[in-house]
Amino acid sequence: MRDVALLAGVSAKTVSNVVNAHPHVSESTRKKVLQAIEKLDYELNVTARNLRKGRTGLIGLALPELKLPYFAELADSVIVEAEKVGLRVLIEQTNADRDREIDVLHGQRRFMTDGLIFSPLALGMDDIHLFKVDFPLVLLGERVFGSTNDHITMSNVEAAKAATRRLIESGRRRIAVVGAHPGEVVGSAALREQGYRTALTEAGIPVDENLVRTTVLWHRSTGAEATDELIDSGEPFDAVFALNDALAMGVLHSLHAHRIEVPGDVAVIGFDNIEDAAYTRPTLSTVSPGREEIARRAIELLEMRIGEANAAPEHRRPIQRVYADFEVVLRESTG
Numbered sequence: 001m002r003d004v005a006l007l008a009g010v011s012a013k014t015v016s017n018v019v020n021a022h023p024h025v026s027e028s029t030r031k032k033v034l035q036a037i038e039k040l041d042y043e044l045n046v047t048a049r050n051l052r053k054g055r056t057g058l059i060g061l062a063l064p065e066l067k068l069p070y071f072a073e074l075a076d077s078v079i080v081e082a083e084k085v086g087l088r089v090l091i092e093q094t095n096a097d098r099d100r101e102i103d104v105l106h107g108q109r110r111f112m113t114d115g116l117i118f119s120p121l122a123l124g125m126d127d128i129h130l131f132k133v134d135f136p137l138v139l140l141g142e143r144v145f146g147s148t149n150d151h152i153t154m155s156n157v158e159a160a161k162a163a164t165r166r167l168i169e170s171g172r173r174r175i176a177v178v179g180a181h182p183g184e185v186v187g188s189a190a191l192r193e194q195g196y197r198t199a200l201t202e203a204g205i206p207v208d209e210n211l212v213r214t215t216v217l218w219h220r221s222t223g224a225e226a227t228d229e230l231i232d233s234g235e236p237f238d239a240v241f242a243l244n245d246a247l248a249m250g251v252l253h254s255l256h257a258h259r260i261e262v263p264g265d266v267a268v269i270g271f272d273n274i275e276d277a278a279y280t281r282p283t284l285s286t287v288s289p290g291r292e293e294i295a296r297r298a299i300e301l302l303e304m305r306i307g308e309a310n311a312a313p314e315h316r317r318p319i320q321r322v323y324a325d326f327e328v329v330l331r332e333s334t335g
Contacts, residue, residue: 001042008036058088059302060116062104064096068218068246069274070291071119077295078117085303087114096121105130105137114309115302120144125186136305138298142186150301152322154289156188159326160195163269163287164241166328168203170335172239172267175200176211178226178251179218179243192243192271210235218243223250224257231258238266245270245277245286252280252333263335273329282332290324297322 001019005012010029017025018033025033036042061078063071079089090113094100101123103109110116115136120143123130131137131149139151167175177196181189193212200207213230215222223242227250230237242248248270255262262268262282270277273288301320308316 003040004033004036004042007040008032055114055306056112057086058090058113059306060092060104060110060113060118061089062092062094062101062116062118062120064094064119064121066091066093068244069276070244070246070272073274074291074295077292078298081295081299085299087299087303094121098122102130105133110135114306117298117302121187136302136309138302138305140294140298142188142191145186148319150305150320150322152294152297152301152324154188154294155323155326156191156289157195157198159287159289159328160192160241160243160271161199162195162326162328163271164196164199165203166285166330166334167239167241167267167269168199168205170239170267173205174208174211174235174237175205175239175241176213176230176235176237177241177243178213178215178223178230179247180212180214181216182214189243196241208235211237215247218247220246220250220253223247224254225250227251227254228258231260240266240268242268242270245272245274245284248284248286248333249276249280252282252284262333267335268333269328273327277329278331280333285331285334286329288327288329290326293324294322297324 001012001015005015010033014025014029015033018030059082061075063075066072066075075091082089092104094104101120104118117138117140119140124143128144131144137149139149140153142153142156164175177193179189180193181187184190197207210233213226215226223246231254240251242251248268251268252262255266260266268284270284270286273286277284277286304317
């Protein structure tokens, strides 16, 4: 930087102002500095600059499983939003493992980043003390509520209720649900099943427990297996609400293999509105849970908290709870 300043005939501070895009530099001075930078092939030492600022310019994103399309697409959305504000994203896959999730919060790697966006799955309400951390943290999902961190989640109950209601309005009465987690109190499965049950009850349709199908994982294969078992059971059904789109694709695969027409014999709706849902055969009706909004707000909140990191507690803005808007996206699988 001193060499650039000498060649341009300005101070090192002026060079710094130019490379950091400060506005109060005359156009003629900026041009001289840029010409000197080009001639000397000068490159800004980003590491040194970040050390002076006390920031790395990196944030962490910890997700359970990138194999699931929703989380892969969420990661993409977060990266896009982060780049808009000059942040880079380091992604960590926890595999819903308790020790790995604890390490995300308290391991040494947290010093590599300025903050963290975290979707826990193994940790729950009994572990709320683990979320008391000294760095900016934005939580996603439903596993942990009431912590002292900003929190963004989906409107799972209302969205699932709306999806089930859509099936009811199309004349379906024997509606199965695929992906239930019996005994779960908090989490996407419990909340979406709650919405399903509420929609049936409000429509005066009794919940048939034989139509509530359990899967430990929410993958295509488990969706197909659960549907195979439902068909083999002989229980009549005319619709399926799958608790995510991967399960729904497995449902479609099983129905096709058994020569059951969709939507003529059985209507199918999923949840997540992943990109592949528009390219299944038939195309998949689903719930769009506001993924882009979740990513945008997560970056906004994390950047705000990073900016407040050195502020006194009384000067920090209140903790925020955000419920993303949802939309039921109708395609061929529901007629």
